[in-house]
Structure formats: C-alpha cells, structure tokens
Amino acid sequence: MTFQAPESLSEQIAQHLGQRIVTRDLMPGARIQELKVASDLNVSRGSVREALLILERRHLIQIFPRRGAVVSSLTVASVNNLYDIYIDLLCMLGRKIVERWAGDELRGVMGRVREVETVVQAVNSTGPDSAEKVIEAGFGVMRYAYELVDNPFLEETLENFRPAISRTYFVALENFRDGIGQTAVFFRRLGDAALSGDAERLQSAIQAFGEHQRQQVLSILMEEESA
Amino acid sequence: MTFQAPESLSEQIAQHLGQRIVTRDLMPGARIQELKVASDLNVSRGSVREALLILERRHLIQIFPRRGAVVSSLTVASVNNLYDIYIDLLCMLGRKIVERWAGDELRGVMGRVREVETVVQAVNSTGPDSAEKVIEAGFGVMRYAYELVDNPFLEETLENFRPAISRTYFVALENFRDGIGQTAVFFRRLGDAALSGDAERLQSAIQAFGEHQRQQVLSILMEEESA
Numbered sequence: 001m002t003f004q005a006p007e008s009l010s011e012q013i014a015q016h017l018g019q020r021i022v023t024r025d026l027m028p029g030a031r032i033q034e035l036k037v038a039s040d041l042n043v044s045r046g047s048v049r050e051a052l053l054i055l056e057r058r059h060l061i062q063i064f065p066r067r068g069a070v071v072s073s074l075t076v077a078s079v080n081n082l083y084d085i086y087i088d089l090l091c092m093l094g095r096k097i098v099e100r101w102a103g104d105e106l107r108g109v110m111g112r113v114r115e116v117e118t119v120v121q122a123v124n125s126t127g128p129d130s131a132e133k134v135i136e137a138g139f140g141v142m143r144y145a146y147e148l149v150d151n152p153f154l155e156e157t158l159e160n161f162r163p164a165i166s167r168t169y170f171v172a173l174e175n176f177r178d179g180i181g182q183t184a185v186f187f188r189r190l191g192d193a194a195l196s197g198d199a200e201r202l203q204s205a206i207q208a209f210g211e212h213q214r215q216q217v218l219s220i221l222m223e224e225e226s227a
Numbered sequence: 228m229t230f231q232a233p234e235s236l237s238e239q240i241a242q243h244l245g246q247r248i249v250t251r252d253l254m255p256g257a258r259i260q261e262l263k264v265a266s267d268l269n270v271s272r273g274s275v276r277e278a279l280l281i282l283e284r285r286h287l288i289q290i291f292p293r294r295g296a297v298v299s300s301l302t303v304a305s306v307n308n309l310y311d312i313y314i315d316l317l318c319m320l321g322r323k324i325v326e327r328w329a330g331d332e333l334r335g336v337m338g339r340v341r342e343v344e345t346v347v348q349a350v351n352s353t354g355p356d357s358a359e360k361v362i363e364a365g366f367g368v369m370r371y372a373y374e375l376v377d378n379p380f381l382e383e384t385l386e387n388f389r390p391a392i393s394r395t396y397f398v399a400l401e402n403f404r405d406g407i408g409q410t411a412v413f414f415r416r417l418g419d420a421a422l423s424g425d426a427e428r429l430q431s432a433i434q435a436f437g438e439h440q441r442q443q444v445l446s447i448l449m450e451e452e453s454a
Contacts, residue, residue, distance in 0.1 A: 008292060046273035053280040059380065065235060081378040085319065092315045151308040153286065157384060 010050035013043060014058075017051060021060045021071055022167045032061060032069040059164040072164070076225070079168055079217055086161050087210035089154065093142070094202040096149040097194065106197055112144045113191035120184040131177045135169055138187075168217040171224075175216045186212060237277035240270060241285075244278060248287045248298055249394045255301040259288060286391040299391070303452070306395055306444055313388050314437035316381065318430045320369070323376040325426040333424055339371045340418035347411040358404045362396055365414075395444040398451075402443045413439060 007015070017037070020026040032052065038045045052069045055061045059082075061069045072078070098106075116137045139162065146155040186209040193205040234242070244264070247253040259279065265272045279296045282288045286309075288296045299305070325333075343364045366389065373382040413436040420432035 006292075046276070049273070049277055050280060053277060053284075057280075057284045059383075065233075081380050084323070084378060085316075085380045085384065088315070088319045089312075092312065096311070151311060153308050153312045153388075156286075157312065161380075 009043060009047045010054060013037070013041060013047055013051035014054035016041070018055055018058065018060055018163050021055070022163055023170055024074075024167070026071050028071050028074040030071045032071065034068065058160050058162075060167070074167065074171070074221070076218060076221055079214065079221060082161070082164055082168070083210060083214040083217075086158075086165055087207060087214075089158050089161070090142075090206050090210060091203045093145050093149055093154060093158065094194070094206050095199050096151065096154070097145055098197055098199040098202055101148060106195060113141055113187060113194060116141050117184060117187045117191060120180065120187055130180060131169075131173050134180055134183055135166070138183075141187075141190075169213075172213075172216045172220045175220060179216065182212070236270060236274045237281060240264070240268060240274055240278035241281035243268070245282055245285065245287055245390050248282070249390055250397055251301075251394070253298050255298050257298045259296040259298065261295065285387050285389075287394070301394065301398070301448070303445060303448055306441065306448060309388070309391055309395070310437060310441040310444075313385075313392055314434060314441075316385050316388070317369075317433050317437060320372050320376055320381060320385065321421070321429040321433050322426050323378065323381070324372055324421065325424055325429055328375060333422060340368055340414060340421060343368050344411060344414045344418060347407065347414055357407060358396075358400050361407055361410055362393070365410075368414075368417075396440075399440075399443040399447045402447060406443065409439070 017026070017032065026032070034045055034048050034052070037043075037051075038048045041048075052061060052063060055069075056063050059072060061071055063069050119137045120134050142158065146158075149155075186205075189205045190202070190209060193202040196202075244253070244259065253259070261272055261275050261279070264270075264278075265275045268275075279288060279290060283290050283296075286299060288298055290296050346364045347361050369385065373385075376382075413432075416432045417429070417436060420429040423429075
C-alpha cells in the first residue's frame with residue numbers, strides 16, 4: 001500500500017477553476033478575480049495567485065500585469081494553433097515509442113491500445129457518459145505511452161496541453177457521442193500502425209486521428225460563431 | 228513612446244534565481260528553501276512561492292509536495308530528453324515558416340538570419356563576451372521566427388525551454404568560444420535552407436545544428452561526470 005500526499009491547496013483550487021473553464025462554465029474571455037475567488041472558496045489570496053499560475057501553465061488562462069487573469073480564448077485560430085502543436089507532440093511520442101521498442105516488446109505494449117479499442121466498442125454510444133469514457137480511455141493510452149518513452153519534458157508539455165484539449169472536446173461533445181464508432185476505427189488504425197513498427201505509418205495514423213478531432217471541434221465552433 | 232509595466236515581484240525573483248541556476252551558481256540537485264530566499268531577498272514567502280512555480284514552468288526546478296523545491300538535474304539523460312523535444316519544436320517552427328511564407332516574403336524574412344551570420348562572423352572569438360553574443364543572436368532569430376509563425380502555444384512552449392537550454396550552453400561555454408566559426412557555418416546553412424523554401428532541407432539544417440550543440444554539451448558533461 002502506498003500513501004500519496006494530498007494535492008496542495010493551490011493545486012486543488014487550480015483543478016476546481018480548471019474544471020469550470022474546461023466545461024465552459026467560465027467562458028472564454030471571462031475575468032477571474034483573485035479576491036472574489038478567495039472569498040468564494042474561503043482561501044487565502046496567495047493560494048489563489050498560485051492556482052492562477054498553475055492554470056496559466058495549463059494554457060487555460062492568461063495573466064496580464066495589473067489587469068489580472070482572463071480565461072483563454074477559444075476561437076478557430078486558437079484551436080488551430082493548439083492542435084498544430086498538440087498533434088506534432090503526439091507524433092513525437094509515437095516516433096519515440098517505435099524507436100525505443102521493437103518486435104515482441106511492441107506487441108506487449110500495444111495490448112494497451114487493444115484494451116482501449118475494446119472499451120470503445122463496448123461503450124453504449126447512447127449511454128450518458130459514453131463520450132467521456134472514450135476520451136478518458138484515449139488519455140489513458142497517452143499515459144501509458146509516457147512510461148514507455150520516459151521523457152519527462154515531453155510528458156509534462158503534453159500534460160500541460162491536456163486541459164485545453166479537453167475544453168475543445170467539450171465543445172464537440174454531442175458530435176463525439178455520434179462518432180464513437182468512428183473513434184474506434186481510428187484507435188484500431190493507431191494500434192495496427194504501432195504494431196507494424198513503421199514510424200511513418202504511426203505518424204500518419206496519429207495525424208489522421210488528430211485532424212479528425214480538430215475538424216469536429218472546428219465545425220461546431222464555426223456554427224457557434226456564426227450563430 | 229510606449230510604457231511597459233514593470234515585471235511583477237515574483238517574476239523578478241524568478242529571474243534572479245533562474246540566472247543563478249542557469250550559471251550553475253545554484254547546482255543541480257540543490258534545495259531551494261522558501262524561507263531562506265524570502266529572508267535573503269527581503270520579500271514575502273508568498274512571492275517566493277509564486278517565483279518557484281514560474282521556475283518550475285521553465286523546467287529549472289521541480290517542486291515536490293512537502294519536500295519543497297530542488298534544482299533540476301543536469302545529466303546525460305536529462306540533456307538528451309531536453310534536446311529531443313527542443314529540436315523537434317524548432318523543426319516545427321521551421322516547417323511552419325516555410326508553409327506560411329514563400330518567395331519574396333521569405334527572402335525578406337531571411338535577411339534576419341543573414342544579420343545574425345554577420346554578427347557571428349564579426350564577433351572576435353577571443354573577446355570576453357563573444358559566445359554570449361552569438362547565443363543571444365541565435366535566440367534573436369527564434370524571436371523573429373515566432374512573429375512569423377504566430378502560434379502563441381509554440382512560442383510559449385519554446386520560451387519555457389530556453390532557460391534550461393541556456394544552462395546547457397553554460398556547461399559548454401569554453402567549447403562555444405572555440406567553435407564560433409563553426410556556428411557561423413551552421414547559421415549560413417540555416418539561412419540557405421530557409422531561402423530554398425524546402426521544408427525537408429530546413430528541417431535537416433535545424434537538426435544538424437541542434438545535434439551539434441547537443442554533442443558539445445554532452446561531451447563536456449561526460450568529462451565532468453567521469454572526473
């Protein structure tokens with residue numbers, strides 16, 4: 001049995017506010033007022049300031065000197081910039097796995113992707129949390145990939161983008177519900193590509209998956225913007 | 228005339244401590260004690276805590292719950308992990324420039340690289356600050372590239388890696404002094420590749436440059452580790 005240190009207070013505040021930003025309960029462009037958060041949550045102003053630095057690192061807010069913190073924008077341009085770098089970093093993760101692992105090892109490794117496929121296929125696409133389960137399963141594959149690649153800089157950088165990516169999924173959640181069958185197909189292609197040990201093929205599969213998600217998000221966002 | 232807001236106190240503390248880490252005045256593995264820093268600099272403990280979060284974002288320290296802050300390690304493995312992601316992000320920056328700009332525009336753009344070449348060639352390699360000037364000129368090219376690519380996520384991610392990269396340059400500073408002529412050659416190859424508008428060629432030039440720096444750093448570090 002292992003005991004884990006509880007999250008620091010500032011981390012707890014960051015997760016609370018972060019969840020509100022990801023679900024767009026706190027809207028893009030909204031100001032976050034230190035004093036108000038401190039009094040609402042009954043915590044010190046210092047803890048809130050630390051939480052805001054954590055949220056800035058996770059790309060969910062921007063802090064302007066003297067003007068304070070503002071929830072990051074969520075526009076066609078910002079989604080494109082975000083997916084550009086995110087897909088690129090995922091490709092790097094994929095390349096590193098293929099470089100480091102081969103043959104039998106890779107087959108063991110890719111059992112994890114197969115498990116996700118099974119989860120995805122078993123999900124009742126009409127169930128209430130189906131999209132969330134599939135999204136969580138996808139992040140689970142990434143966490144497993146981190147262990148294999150063992151580059152803390154890459155892991156940290158990708159993890160810092162995760163909340164902002166999650167927010168874009170929330171935009172397109174209804175679409176994800178409809179497209180769960182399609183997501184399973186992408187997972188299968190990922191698994192096959194990884195098993196082949198062909199870095200180019202894995203990269204193409206990652207890009208195809210990423211571009212698919214990007215387009216889903218963009219199409220909803222464009223509808224919203226023109227509404 | 229534009230007025231700039233002064234850096235926040237926590238940013239100033241972060242820069243002060245960051246400079247000490249980059250120059251290895253604060254050694255890898257050293258503990259940074261909040262209370263001691265606060266009393267040495269005559270600032271509040273809260274400001275120090277914020278500064279530590281900024282330094283963690285810049286990959287210079289790690290913060291462990293209850294154990295506090297420790298200067299990031301500087302080993303063959305950590306340098307390899309750092310250069311792996313840094314070179315990859317630079318390649319992305321290069322690809323995006325070529326995607327976005329072409330022909331005449333690219334020629335204007337690459338005037339900046341030529342200026343750096345001139346700086347590098349004019350530097351008296353025996354001068355006291357020659358290596359620092361060349362390193363600063365290199366970062367200047369990056370800042371210019373950010374404007375062209377206009378992806379705040381990529382810029383922020385690269386900028387967050389800059390202090391850790393600077394620290395590795397400090398390890399190999401003597402070598403950089405000797406190799407300034409060679410650095411000029413790499414800059415010329417970068418400029419030529421960018422001008423050609425050939426993304427693959429630019430990527431190869433960036434990789435060759437990055438790998439050259441990595442090897443310089445690694446060779447000194449291996450000497451130190453075996454000493």
